[in-house]
Amino acid sequence: MGIIQSIKNKVRQRSIHVCYVNVGSCNGCDIEILACLSPRYDIEQYGIYVHNNPREADILLITGAFCEQWEDKLADLWEMIPEPKAAITIGNCPVSGCTFNRRGSFVNPPVSKHIPVAASIPGCPPRPTEIIETILQLAPLVFKDYEEKK
Amino acid sequence: MTEYIYEKDLFGMKYRIVTSPIHDKVITCLAECLDMNIQDLRKYLIENLDMSFLENIPARYNSWRIYDAKSDDIISSKLCMKLFSEYIPVLKDNEIKEIREKVDGMIKSGVTQDMAIKQGKEMIREKFSKWA
Amino acid sequence: MKKTVDVSLPIGPVHPCFKEPARIKCETAGERVLSAEVELGYVKKGIERIMVGRPWQEVMFLAERICGICSVIHNMVFIETVERISNIDVPQRAAYLRVIVNELDRIQSHLLANYSYCYTIEHETLAMYLINLRETALDQLELITGARITCAYIIPGGVRFDLKQEDSLKLSSAMDKIEEDLSRFTAIFEGGPMISLRSKDVGILTRDDAIVSHAVGPTARASGLNADQRTNHPTYQKLGFKPVVMNSCDNYARVMMRFKEVFQSIELIRKCIKELPEGVIRGGGVVGEGEFTWIGEAPRGELTYHVKTDKYGRVIEIGIQTPSIMNIEACAHHMLKGVDSAADVTSTFISSDPCIACNER
Ligand code: SF4
Numbered sequence: 001m002g003i004i005q006s007i008k009n010k011v012r013q014r015s016i017h018v019c020y021v022n023v024g025s026c027n028g029c030d031i032e033i034l035a036c037l038s039p040r041y042d043i044e045q046y047g048i049y050v051h052n053n054p055r056e057a058d059i060l061l062i063t064g065a066f067c068e069q070w071e072d073k074l075a076d077l078w079e080m081i082p083e084p085k086a087a088i089t090i091g092n093c094p095v096s097g098c099t100f101n102r103r104g105s106f107v108n109p110p111v112s113k114h115i116p117v118a119a120s121i122p123g124c125p126p127r128p129t130e131i132i133e134t135i136l137q138l139a140p141l142v143f144k145d146y147e148e149k150k
Numbered sequence: 151m152t153e154y155i156y157e158k159d160l161f162g163m164k165y166r167i168v169t170s171p172i173h174d175k176v177i178t179c180l181a182e183c184l185d186m187n188i189q190d191l192r193k194y195l196i197e198n199l200d201m202s203f204l205e206n207i208p209a210r211y212n213s214w215r216i217y218d219a220k221s222d223d224i225i226s227s228k229l230c231m232k233l234f235s236e237y238i239p240v241l242k243d244n245e246i247k248e249i250r251e252k253v254d255g256m257i258k259s260g261v262t263q264d265m266a267i268k269q270g271k272e273m274i275r276e277k278f279s280k281w282a
Numbered sequence: 283m284k285k286t287v288d289v290s291l292p293i294g295p296v297h298p299c300f301k302e303p304a305r306i307k308c309e310t311a312g313e314r315v316l317s318a319e320v321e322l323g324y325v326k327k328g329i330e331r332i333m334v335g336r337p338w339q340e341v342m343f344l345a346e347r348i349c350g351i352c353s354v355i356h357n358m359v360f361i362e363t364v365e366r367i368s369n370i371d372v373p374q375r376a377a378y379l380r381v382i383v384n385e386l387d388r389i390q391s392h393l394l395a396n397y398s399y400c401y402t403i404e405h406e407t408l409a410m411y412l413i414n415l416r417e418t419a420l421d422q423l424e425l426i427t428g429a430r431i432t433c434a435y436i437i438p439g440g441v442r443f444d445l446k447q448e449d450s451l452k453l454s455s456a457m458d459k460i461e462e463d464l465s466r467f468t469a470i471f472e473g474g475p476m477i478s479l480r481s482k483d484v485g486i487l488t489r490d491d492a493i494v495s496h497a498v499g500p501t502a503r504a505s506g507l508n509a510d511q512r513t514n515h516p517t518y519q520k521l522g523f524k525p526v527v528m529n530s531c532d533n534y535a536r537v538m539m540r541f542k543e544v545f546q547s548i549e550l551i552r553k554c555i556k557e558l559p560e561g562v563i564r565g566g567g568v569v570g571e572g573e574f575t576w577i578g579e580a581p582r583g584e585l586t587y588h589v590k591t592d593k594y595g596r597v598i599e600i601g602i603q604t605p606s607i608m609n610i611e612a613c614a615h616h617m618l619k620g621v622d623s624a625a626d627v628t629s630t631f632i633s634s635d636p637c638i639a640c641n642e643r
Contacts, residue, residue: 019296021296021303022302022303022324022325023303023324023325024324024325024326024327025325025350025639026347026348026349026350026639027302027349027350027351027637027639028347028350028351028353028431028432029350030302030350031350031351031394031431032430032431034394034397034413035413035416035417035420037410037413038410038413038414038416038417039410039413039414040414040417052296052297054296064325065327067323067324067325067326067327068163068323068326069163069323069324069326070324073295077296098347099343099344099347100327100328100329100332100347102332103332104328104331104332105327105328105329105331105332106166106326106327106328107327107328124347124432125350125430125431125432127430160321160323163322163323163326166326166328170330170601171330171588171599171600171601172588172601172602172603175601200319200320200321200614201320201321201322201323202319202320202321202322202607202610202611202614202615202641203611203614203615205322205607205610205611205641205642206495206496206607206608206611208603209495209496209603209607209608209611210494210495210496212496213493213494213495213496236494237494
């Protein structure tokens with residue numbers, strides 16, 4: 001491993017830009033992401049920045065059970081994010097559809113059908129600490145030695 | 151009202167909105183009021199209103215009902231004039247005024263009120279079917 | 283007659299300021315907004331459809347998951363409708379506990395709404411203060427109900443858990459903390475020159491427009507309408523509840539309105555703790571056949587449930603009208619008209635506290 005690569009690994013661990021997208025959730029998971037921003041959990045002390053802008057994101061947080069309107073839009077959004085990137089789903093909804101996955105509803109889970117998902121956090125909703133922990137654990141794994149892996 | 155188009159056809163999604171239980175009741179009421187085919191009315195509403203407006207039809211209908219109970223203008227209330235011009239603005243003000251003038255004219259020339267109102271409804275239906 | 287417009291400006295569905303996806307389409311001349319439309323459909327799950335044919339035990343949890351921000355009130359109104367259908371009485375202690383939990387939920391929802399507004403007008407300091415204060419309210423909610431967001435605390439004939447003596451002491455001290463901190467933050471909001479430039483006289487919703495579009499909740503009360511369904515609720519009547527009304531109709535009024543309501547909620551909770559009657563918290567009963575419409579006051583306005591059940595307690599017809607339906611529409615067609623710049627579009631939209639998940643169900 002070259003020196004440059006090891007510097008990159010170090011830096012990437014401390015600077016993770018996050019974008020979140022709601023593809024049909026009940027809001028419960030979204031506000032738990034917002035709660036991560038609050039000074040009590042203080043997501044920024046770990047170097048995680050929530051910008052909500054796909055063009056500068058490293059990690060995409062997905063909440064919700066995938067509604068029809070997103071069919072083409074989520075893939076577009078995923079394309080927009082520059083490499084290296086990873087998607088994390090939050091809550092039961094993107095995994096199984098939670099309570100909404102019944103006959104007659106308009107949802108189409110799981111989200112992993114539509115874009116590649118690196119990790120899932122189950123829970124309805126998961127606690128903010130779990131969200132932060134997952135991001136912190138996943139990011140170094142995905143971004144480690146990215147240039148050399150190619 | 152809408153004079154621009156969107157990138158994606160939203161008809162299916164809008165149709166889901168107007169067939170939810172509360173909307174169903176209100177739109178059935180409206181269709182009965184105008185002796186109109188309910189499907190035609192839905193189609194007209196979908197083509198002319200955006201989604202947030204469609205969602206709000208029952209609430210606006212209720213506030214019209216409150217207004218209507220207070221007003222004593224029978225012709226206007228029978229023809230839901232205020233409703234279609236202000237509360238659910240699918241017809242333009244001048245169109246409504248035109249219809250109103252014609253109905254008033256008919257009553258003056260000796261047609262019974264019921265007959266005139268029937269004619270007025272016919273005119274409103276015509277306006278609705280122009281786009282459908 | 284068709285007017286010429288300069289640009290059609292789409293905002294959304296993914297936008298840094300929005301918590302949820304919605305698409306606002308503005309027709310603008312220069313930066314002035316002539317008319318706006320809101321297109322939804324990004325979170326339509328069809329909850330009303332899947333509720334039909336299910337027993338109330340399941341519908342109760344589905345009702346809660348209509349909206350994660352105001353889950354308690356959805357739970358409460360659905361259960362109260364079912365109770366009224368089957369003539370189930372609620373023990374007095376449980377009725378008071380319901381009010382406590384509901385007001386805690388209102389506090390956290392209002393703080394979140396004001397956080398979003400401050401964040402949108404780029405006053406990040408105040409925003410962070412507010413969302414941190416919200417955690418205090420959520421802690422109390424967790425202490426009483428056992429969960430932060432989806433608590434399912436209220437059940438037919440009572441509530442799930444009792445309020446212990448030491449918990450009520452903690453609750454009182456948390457109320458003191460919220461009151462003390464919030465009076466400071468309210469002073470910051472009132473005194474900030476930048477805030478009043480961005481908020482005063484922006485996004486006017488006149489009283490007449492509010493009546494026509496049937497605006498509800500803080501949005502209506504900031505426009506001088508005295509519309510609060512809590513005045514029709516038996517327990518709130520016993521507590522002597524009086525709604526707050528403001529007359530200035532703009533963004534500033536709507537945000538201030540919410541601050542004032544938080545103080546009011548604190549007073550209500552204090553009164554509840556003081557007057558909390560002794561006794562059981564679960565009365566019991568059987569859910570039967572019938573049909574009823576009941577309206578409750580959610581943090582955002584009046585929430586209507588129309589429920590019809592069969593004799594086994596299954597829901598066979600349900601219609602839900604959530605407050606955001608009216609408020610988003612009032613915002614799109616009345617407030618946004620004549621707004622001076624594109625930046626004010628988002629702040630005005632957020633000031634009406636839109637909740638898309640409620641709106642689409
Ligand atoms: S997992 Fe639960 S809390 Fe999260 S969006 Fe789905 S229903 Fe809501």
